[in-house]
Amino acid sequence: MNRSSTARAQGKESNDRDILTAARSVVEIESDAVRQLAGCLDAKFEEAVRMIAGAPGHVIVTGMGKSGHIGRKIAATLASTGTPAFFVHPGEASHGDLGMVTHSNVVIAISNSGETSELSDLVVYTRRFEIPLIGITSRAESTLGRRADVALVLPKMEEACPLGLAPTTSTTLTLVLGDALAVALLSHKGFTHEGFRDFHPGGRLGNVLQRVRDIMHSAERMPVAQLGERMGEVLIRMSAGGFGCVGVFDGQEVLVGIVTDGDLRRHMSPDFVDLAVEEVMSPHPQTIAAGALAAEALKLMTESRINGLFVVDSGNDRVPVGFLHLHDCLRSGVY
Structure with missing residues (x-):
């Protein structure tokens, strides 16, 4: 140089x-x-x-x-x-x-x-x-x-x-x-968060502050089965629901279990369709409160490696009022 x-x-x-x-x-x-x-x-x-x-x-x-x-x-x-x-x-x-x-x-x-x-x-x-x-x-x-x-x-x-x-x-x-x-x-x-969300309905802030109740599926859309039902019937309901799972209720409409794709794989056998749903389900499924932030629900699903949550009211944590799928959060801009 x-x-x-x-x-x-x-x-x-x-x-x-x-x-x-x-x-x-x-x-x-x-x-x-x-x-x-x-x-x-x-x-x-x-x-x-x-x-x-x-x-x-x-x-x-x-x-x-x-x-x-x-x-x-x-x-x-x-x-x-x-x-x-x-x-x-x-x-x-x-x-x-x-x-x-x-x-x-x-x-x-x-x-x-x-x-x-x-x-x-x-x-x-x-x-x-x-x-x-x-x-x-x-x-x-x-x-x-x-x-x-x-x-x-x-x-x-x-x-x-x-x-x-x-x-x-x-x-x-x-x-x-x-x-x-x-x-x-x-x-x-x-x-509160609610007030902040009211003033920020658009953009990233509005998405982050959405509540579970704002994006969940109503009770009518919940994929459900009753104790005692046979898996052949449950499979049909599970396929029709499109959520990849079915909640299991007792006679009092209380959520007692869930059947997921993983449960199907674990219990697959020649007589699978004749099994009672309680023989296949996983008990005590995770739930989320309707008033929780959608971001909290997404975090829970991600950490638990599950695709959906039954939504409950704060007054009764075993009687679902709706269902939230992972895709509902992503479609709503919650990530």
């Missing part, structure tokens, strides 16, 4: 190191700031959570520029976790959208400096009509910090931008603080 090639290679290696050094510096600065934020959460944060939880109406989030982008995400996170919320652009608020803000609302205004001029009309409006105002800012002595009912003050920190100008650390802290508010509210309100 000649000198010029060596110099170019060394220059590239140096540039690559500079890129990684800059990137790692950002991560370290912002990580340190987030850890500092955790220690700054105090009674003011609790007051903000209770204020939002007690509001009969929506949370309205507002902010300008990068704070506005973060505000939109905070509003979306609140809405998806059981706290109705939407974003109002402060510029639009000054041109009619203040009509969206009512006494039933709580306003979260975001401004790192606390002096964002575009927020002034909305802040004044909340003060005039006594609408609860939560401010998120890095300066407690700022206009927003002083005028808010509750000021959530970000810790003193340096922006990760080497020029100290581009909002980086400050927007990360605001985003984390918004997530903290949403999750604290979720816990405070007792928000």
